[in-house]
Amino acid sequence: xxxxxxxxxxxxxxxxxxxxxxxxxxxxxxxxxxxxxxxxxxxxxxxxxxxxxxxxxxxxxxxxxxxxxxxxxxxxxxxxxxxxxxxxxxxxxxxxxxxxxxxxxxxxxxxxxxxxxxxxxxxxxxxxxxxxxxxxxxxxxxxxxxxxxxxxxxxxxxxxxxxxxxxxxxxxxxxxxxxxxxxxxxxxxxxxxxxxxxxxxxxxxxxxxxxxxxxxxxxxxxxxxxxxxxxxxxxxxxxxxxxxxxxxxxxxxxxxxxxxxxxxxxxxxxxxxxxxxxxxxxxxxxxxxxxxxxxxxxxxxxxxxxxxxxxxxxxxxxxxxxxxxxxxxxxxxxxxxxxxxxxxxxxxxxxxxx
Numbered sequence: 001x002x003x004x005x006x007x008x009x010x011x012x013x014x015x016x017x018x019x020x021x022x023x024x025x026x027x028x029x030x031x032x033x034x035x036x037x038x039x040x041x042x043x044x045x046x047x048x049x050x051x052x053x054x055x056x057x058x059x060x061x062x063x064x065x066x067x068x069x070x071x072x073x074x075x076x077x078x079x080x081x082x083x084x085x086x087x088x089x090x091x092x093x094x095x096x097x098x099x100x101x102x103x104x105x106x107x108x109x110x111x112x113x114x115x116x117x118x119x120x121x122x123x124x125x126x127x128x129x130x131x132x133x134x135x136x137x138x139x140x141x142x143x144x145x146x147x148x149x150x151x152x153x154x155x156x157x158x159x160x161x162x163x164x165x166x167x168x169x170x171x172x173x174x175x176x177x178x179x180x181x182x183x184x185x186x187x188x189x190x191x192x193x194x195x196x197x198x199x200x201x202x203x204x205x206x207x208x209x210x211x212x213x214x215x216x217x218x219x220x221x222x223x224x225x226x227x228x229x230x231x232x233x234x235x236x237x238x239x240x241x242x243x244x245x246x247x248x249x250x251x252x253x254x255x256x257x258x259x260x261x262x263x264x265x266x267x268x269x270x271x272x273x274x275x276x277x278x279x280x281x282x283x284x285x286x287x288x289x290x291x292x293x294x295x296x297x298x299x300x301x302x303x304x305x306x307x308x309x310x311x312x313x314x315x316x317x318x319x320x321x322x323x324x325x326x327x328x329x330x331x332x333x334x335x336x337x338x339x340x341x342x343x344x345x346x347x348x349x350x351x352x353x354x
Contacts, residue, residue, distance in 0.1 A: 013077030013098035257292030273317030
C-alpha cells in the first residue's frame with residue numbers, strides 16, 4: 001500500500017491537487033502559443049485523451065495576449081510557462097491563466113516579484129516554481145560544483161522563501177533533471193522539507209520509447225514513495241502520448257484507473273496461436289474504450305487461467321483453440337479463427353453493461 005505524502009491543497013482552475021485529491025495528469029503544448037487556433041486544437045485532443053491540466057509556453061507579449069482566446073475555447077486549466085519577463089506573467093494572469101510557472105528569483109527586481117505576487121493573490125492563481133539543471137543559480141553551482149540534486153533543492157527552497165516572505169503560499173514545486181536518478185534523488189530530498197504539492201517529471205526524457213521508460217522509472221519510483229501530486233511525461237512528439245503514458249504509470253501502480261489495462265504474455269515455445277496478431281488487434285479495439293476494464297490475452301494453459309481469473313475479460317489460447325473468460329468464468333471455447341471475434345463481442349458487451 002502506497003502511503004502518500006501529505007501536501008497542501010492548491011486549486012488550479014477547477015482542479016484541486018494535494019491532500020487526498022487524485023494525482024493529476026498534465027501535459028504541455030508544442031504548438032506556437034501565438035497561433036491560438038492550432039493551440040486550441042491540440043488542447044482539445046489532449047482533453048480527449050484525459051489531460052487534466054495543460055501548459056503553454058509564453059515567450060513574448062503576443063503569446064500572452066493569445067491566452068485569453070485559448071482559455072475561452074478549452075475546458076481544462078491553463079498554465080502559462082514564463083521565464084524572466086514579469087510583465088508576461090502579469091498579462092497572462094489578467095487574461096485568465098489558471099497558474100503561472102515562473103521562478104520568482106529570476107524575474108528581475110524584488111519589485112517585479114511583488115507585482116506578480118500581488119496579481120496572483122488578487123486573482124487566486126497559484127505559482128509553480130520549476131527548477132531544472134539549467135536554471136540553478138550561479139552561486140549554487142559554485143557551491144556544489146555542478147547541478148546536483150542538493151543544489152536544485154536549495155534553489156527551490158530559496159524561491160519558496162521569496163514567495164513566503166511576501167505572504168504567498170499558493171505554491172506548487174517541481175524539480176526535474178533529464179537524468180532519472182537525479183530527478184528521483186532531488187524530489188526525495190525536497191519532499192520532507194516543504195508541504196507544497198510536487199509536480200513530477202523527467203525533463204527532456206526523449207522520444208516516446210526511451211522517454212516512456214525513463215519517465216516510468218523516475219515518476220513511478222517517486223509515486224511509489226508516496227511523493228507527487230501532478231505528473232507530466234515529457235516526450236519528443238505528440239503530447240497526447242504523454243497523457244497516455246502518464247495514465248499507464250498511474251494504472252500500473254494501482255493509483256488511478258483510466259481506460260482499459262491490457263495484460264498479455266510475451267509468448268514462448270508453448271504458444272500455439274498467433275498471439276502477437278491477436279494482441280495487436282485487441283490493443284486497437286481498446287483504444288476506443290474509456291472505462292477501466294482489464295483485458296488479458298494469454299497464449300497457453302500454464303499462466304493463462306490464473307491471469308484470466310484476475311481480469312475482467314480474457315482469452316487463453318492453446319492447441320489452436322481458445323477459452324474466453326468473463327469475470328473469471330469460462331463462457332466459450334472456440335477455434336482460433338472464431339476466438340478473436342468472440343473476444344471483441346464480450347468486450348463490447350462488458351462495456352455496455354458496466
